[in-house]
Amino acid sequence: MMAGRAGIVLAHGRRPDSASRPHPRHAPAGAGNQRLHHRWEQFTARKKRTVVANVTVARELARWRWSLATIED
Structure with a gap:
């Protein structure tokens, strides 16, 4: 069994479908990284x-992360 970046990896080396889809809160992460x-x-x-x-x-960065952490679902 192999460990991947998402943490959970199945015995055949693939992540489950739910782990491969990004969470909606993570969507602005790339844009925020580039902006900073x-x-x-x-x-x-x-x-x-x-x-x-x-x-x-x-x-x-701290303010931006706080804003992401306090987003309500």
Whole structure:
């Protein structure tokens, strides 16, 4: 039996159908990742110190994750 990224893998190496479908809350994850990366690149392009860019993006990431965690089904 093999372990995969989703955690549950059947004996024949495939994930169950429910594990292969993304949860609706995970849909904005890719777009949010790109947005935060772009934000970090903007800071570094403006010659901001990397520690300032990192802290700003980390704060924004924390707020974004909180908003995802508090979405009601």
